[in-house]
Amino acid sequence: MVSAVFHSPLEPQAPAGASDASKSIAANAHPTSAAGPKASGPASPPPRSDARQRWSALWLAVLPPLCGVGLLLGLWAVVSATTGQSIPGPLQTWAQAVEIFSDPFYRNGPNDQGVGWNVLASLQRVAVGFGLAALVGIPAGFVIGRFAFLSRMCNPVISLLRPVSPLAWLPIGLLVFKGANPAAIWTIFICSIWPMVINTAVGVQRVPQDYMNVARVLNLSEWKIATTILFPAVLPYMLTGVRLAVGTAWLVIVAAEMLTGGVGIGFWVWDEWNNLNVTNILVAIFVIGGVGLLLEWALVRLATAFTFEEVQS
Incomplete structure (x- = not known):
């Protein structure tokens, strides 16, 4: 069979030798195209190993808190040195804390008890006052948020009473309940109820209207x-209101116990001040902060377990 190649009369004809020469030149100019695939470029760096990534993440998680604690200790040491040791330094406070926590549950009388008993007494008052506030505040928040008339009726009352200082409520409790312990519980109750009422009512008011329309169509009770x-x-x-309320309750109990006396971490701080024992006061400050941190952490875990949203601490 003979194959014919037709060329356009406008296309210039190249001699056969020139075509072969151009092919050889192209082959010499691009040896990789004839010899095989192109050579790869410089080798890319191998990816970091998982162990190195975990170590980097751990370092980034640990280093900032250590820097913050170190800054606090440094400032504390500077203040202690500039005040002529009237405020004990970190080392002196640490030694006193070790001595206190070597026997935190001793009893030498009603006014001489270990720091452990004082913390437990304060936590008991907080639990009672906070529990009563939750039993009243959460249902009240639902009702206030559900009905517009009640919301407009209660808003001025809440706005008026919420900013009142906790210590202003304590004399009312002493007058009504005739006792220091119920007066302290009353103060916790009245100060921790507002975050739960407000946050619950706001949550009810932000429920999408489509949900309520479906409930109306289904004729739900x-x-x-x-x-x-x-x-x-x-x-x-x-749960956000609960977190705010428990922090408020723990703040209030210290101030209330300073005035009411008895057993409690607030009374322990005031008693150490009367004894001019500043080191024990500093230890009590860290105890109060540590207990508050544990309460906050527990409520964050609870909120994370019962909601689909990520709760930040």
């Missing part, structure tokens, strides 16, 4: 609306 629609949607707001 108020109990069904509260349990199947409102409660799951309001839970993140409610």
Whole structure:
């Protein structure tokens, strides 16, 4: 069979020898195209190993807190040195803390007890006052957020009473309850109820209107609306109010116990001040902060377990 190649009359014809020469020149100019695939460029650096990545993440997680603690200790040491040791330094406070916590549950009488008993007494008052505030505040927040008339009625009352100092409520408690312990519980109750009421009401008011329209179409009762629609949607707001309330309760109990006396971490601080034992006061400050941190951590874990949203500490 003979194959014919037709060329356009406008296309210039190249002689056969020139075509072969151009092919050889192209082959010499690009030896890789004829010999095989192109040579790869410089080798890319190998990816970091998993162990190195974990070590880097651990270092970034540990280094900033260590820097913060180191800065605090450095400032504390400088203040102690500039005040002529009237404020004990970190080493002296640490030695005193080791001595105190070597026997935190001793009893030498009603006014001489270990720091452990004082912390437990304060936690008991906080639990009672905070529990009563949750029993009243969370349902009240649901009702206030659900009904516009109640919301407009209660807003001025809440705005008026919420900024009142905790210590202003303590004399009212002493007058009504005729006792230091119930007066302290009353002070915790009245000061920790507002975050739960406000956050729960805001959560109810921010429920999408589509949910309520579906409930109206299905002719659901108020109990069904509260349990199947409102409660799951309001839970993140409610737990935020609980976190704020427990922090407020722990702050209030220290101030209340300073004035009411008895057994408690606040009374222990005031008693050490009367004895001019500043080192024990500094130890008590770290105890109060540590207990508050543990309470906050526990509530963050609780909120993370019961909500789909990430809760930041």
